[in-house]
Amino acid sequence: MKETMYEGRGRRGLTPPMSESGHKLNKIFVAFSLALSLHALPSNAGGSAVVLQYHHVDLGTPPITSISPTNFAAHLQYLDDNSFNILPLNEIDEALKNGKELPGKVIAITFDDAYVSIYTEAYPLLRLKNLPFTIFVATDLVGSSRRYLNWQQLAEMSEHGALVANHTQSHLHLLRLLDGESHEEWRLRISHEITGAQLEIEKHLGELPKLFAYPYGEYSLNILALVADLGYTGFGQQSGAMGADSNFLALPRFPMAGIYADLKSFRTKSNTLAMPIHPINIESLLAPGNFKPMLELDFTEGNWRTSELTCYGPGGKMNIEAINAKTFRVLPIADVPVGRSRYNCTMPSNQPGRYFWYSQSWIRKKDDGTWYPEP
Numbered sequence: 001m002k003e004t005m006y007e008g009r010g011r012r013g014l015t016p017p018m019s020e021s022g023h024k025l026n027k028i029f030v031a032f033s034l035a036l037s038l039h040a041l042p043s044n045a046g047g048s049a050v051v052l053q054y055h056h057v058d059l060g061t062p063p064i065t066s067i068s069p070t071n072f073a074a075h076l077q078y079l080d081d082n083s084f085n086i087l088p089l090n091e092i093d094e095a096l097k098n099g100k101e102l103p104g105k106v107i108a109i110t111f112d113d114a115y116v117s118i119y120t121e122a123y124p125l126l127r128l129k130n131l132p133f134t135i136f137v138a139t140d141l142v143g144s145s146r147r148y149l150n151w152q153q154l155a156e157m158s159e160h161g162a163l164v165a166n167h168t169q170s171h172l173h174l175l176r177l178l179d180g181e182s183h184e185e186w187r188l189r190i191s192h193e194i195t196g197a198q199l200e201i202e203k204h205l206g207e208l209p210k211l212f213a214y215p216y217g218e219y220s221l222n223i224l225a226l227v228a229d230l231g232y233t234g235f236g237q238q239s240g241a242m243g244a245d246s247n248f249l250a251l252p253r254f255p256m257a258g259i260y261a262d263l264k265s266f267r268t269k270s271n272t273l274a275m276p277i278h279p280i281n282i283e284s285l286l287a288p289g290n291f292k293p294m295l296e297l298d299f300t301e302g303n304w305r306t307s308e309l310t311c312y313g314p315g316g317k318m319n320i321e322a323i324n325a326k327t328f329r330v331l332p333i334a335d336v337p338v339g340r341s342r343y344n345c346t347m348p349s350n351q352p353g354r355y356f357w358y359s360q361s362w363i364r365k366k367d368d369g370t371w372y373p374e375p
Contacts, residue, residue: 243274275358
């Protein structure tokens, strides 16, 4: 399996609105520390879930962040025709953290940035099929123009299957310090961005689970520690499925846009499983001069097909070195480019047509230490 870009039927009924006590229980479930999220659960418990990430559902928006309404409808039809279980994201999060078994072929549907096409194009299809979904909103954008959802639209969708979650206030680059800003000042500013967004969402929609999506999919160990301290489950934009052994501060989602949203690719990704490895807690923000970061995969106990493990990154297919029977080192063959990139690793499972998938994100500044511009 190769991905070069960095990039059901089953349970379809929705749960009724949560009571106040249920919301308090949610907060307890998601308030895991970094250490607990990395070490608390038994190997490979609970199964896997694939989280899909969409932005625009529109023909007139940038292809790199867009899917056409026709292709989005085809995605939903495929899931329906093949008996996938589409579940609320917070229920998946709670089940995996608490060692509960998930049903087979679990999917969560998410959207980022609160674009209005979620309401005009995606929501009618999701409501018709009675499917739950999550919208990660940057609250400063809500109602700011006709391009974005307003609170009335979000409130309507929240009554019909939508969970509205945190994507900061201003959709900023979390890792970037302002000129002359100290680490302590940076941490306070980012804390305000996250907690302020949560307060704004709850002012309009009531208390909600503390789920957080990183703008641009960018995070570092410092960001993960902050998100842990604030009590959130964190979601990135790196590929792969989530499982009980995943790092619940940096959970994967499959970006669905452009050429990577075609139905053939969607079939493969929607059927993936969480790579059966111990949680990885590694710095994705590369230090100056670290152009070829190495990655180690430490597999849990099991009859895995590790001889068929394959990884791709800058330069193409990467070499893999066995350290012992369970631990493998992924060796880079080319420099990680400036900007955001990733290593993608897949391995066949013993279920026909289903692959384990893990993706490691990297962020590299320019050689002079300054940040790269956004396209």
